[in-house]
Amino acid sequence: MKTESKLQKLLDSGHFAVTAEIGPPKHASAHGIRHHAQMLKDYVDATNITDCQTAIVRLSSIASAVHILDCGLEPIVQMTCRDRNRIAIQSDLLGAYSLGVRNLLCLSGDHQKFGNEPSAKNVYDIDSIQLIYLMRRMRDEKLFFSGEPIKEHEPRFFIGAVANPFADPFEFRVARLEKKVEAGAEFIQTQCIFDMERFERFMEMVRERGIHERVHILAGVTPLKSWRAAKYLQTSVSGMIVPDDIVERLKKADDPKREGIEICIEQIKHIRTIPGVHGVHIMAIAWEEVVPEIVERSGLYPRPKVE
Amino acid sequence: MRLQYSSNIRIIEMPCSGTIDHRVLLQAFEDGADGVFVAGCMEGDCHFQKGNYRAKKRVNAVKKLLDEIGLGGDRLEMYNLSAAMGPRFAEIANEMTERIRQLGPSPLRKNKAGTSRKEGDVA
């Protein structure tokens, strides 16, 4: 076992993992995230902590992770390449490890244009694949990004990456996933899946290349609150595909929120039948409280215990 | 055919409206014109293919510039008419004169401090 991550233990021992996502607040109180952590801790194996997602200034993901750990839930710290150069990334990740964080998710990050600081300078000193590679090397070869040796106490993260089967060029998406695995990614969380057919085609290509045997793939799902939310994702978020029938189903529903939960549960049940998928990642954006019900009704509760 | 049109108009002939240049238009205003209109050929009838379209784009650019610098783009306009349309010319001349009259004399004439241009030689 390379790391002390509980998530890794679960995945490596063949369990179907469940992760969720907690978005830190736009203020300096941890009250909300602690509340969500308490609520989720028995229902998910670990939770992502987003890193100023959509480039909106929020409480830091590493600080949030410490609150979440304190509540007894395992955090997956997201680290984007948008805001930090290689000096800051290494420093922050050494700090995160020292505070007990064991899971790391490496991403490019949404462009600052979308956030509340559109005139900020972006960094992108390194990209997500380089970050994966350098953190893997830091752990396995005890080297800083520069190649300078780490004498002792190298951070030993369980390293994750993201994959978006809905972005283009579609035929290169699986190749790029493989590139991330080559770089050192050990688990993958996908973009929210609404177009199940396309995801199945993606997984087929993944299996053809045998990638599912080298990495744990967690399929991303998002419960939708309304047809407007679905329409927004469909039309305004690049790299998303939302089929019209989902929009229509929510539009026709008497209780759209209920319907959104039902759709999500159906999706998870379906995803569990797709060979090569090792878990599900539930991104209930600003709707964390529905996660326990979704997990329970998808037949994923109780969660397995590992030591 | 002799047509009556406002006598306050000074005509500057150019081989094609497409030779209109931002500088010529601005100079007219600097030299005291209250308004300027560019009379180009009918659209589609340019002997040089697109001269009048280009003129229109430049006139629009200078109108914007005149707004920016405070003189007002309304003092400049582009019209399209053919050489055979004498009555239309007279009509435009009177229309433009009326418009400028409403706007009043160019404020540059109130503050006329002589032209102060000098040109250096290119080294």
Add this chain to the structure above:
Amino acid sequence: MIIAQQKPIKDIAAMIEDCKKVLLVGCAGCVTVCLSGGEKETEVLASSLRIMRRLQGNPLETVTITATRQCDPEYIEPLENLVKDVDAIISLACGVGVQYLAERFHDKWVVPAQNTMFVGGSRTHGVWEERCGLCGDCILHRTGGICPIIRCSKSILNGPCGGSQYGKCEISKDVDCAWQLIYDRMKALGKLDKLMEIQPPKDWSKSRDGGPRKAIREDVMIG
């Protein structure tokens, strides 16, 4: 070439509001080609400023000249006579020209009339596009002749990111995804395997991050 765009006239006027007489210096290099700071634009700006100031009852005297290039001392030298009796110099060159003028005429107030934007080329008449990020360590041989440093909004070296859809970048439907272009070209050239190599982190010390750069060719130095 260097692409520049003129600042709003009000901003330029504000920089010289205390001056009675100014010298406007155009540049016959890049900014003439990109139609923002050549002889014509210099005269248009001079005329505009004069009109503005006359309207304010505070006439401005202007002198205009267009130098062959403002980024070479030898073409700036002859301006000396014109500079003597003006209160300020407005440069219509890129940022290099402004600085060369300020360096040469160190007791004069030198102001920029342009925003220097990027290094690029003309797409069609009146449209210019950025093409080079001046990173100091060209990698175009690895990316099919398409620069991800400047054309990818995240300068990603192992793209495309998850925001690429229908050939466009996540930042705007008007911006091509550089990595889609790279993918298409590498595919057409039968070199997709090259995209599977993990591109290492870039050495940004060769870019502006290493401080102002200097290029020296000893063999052409005189003396």
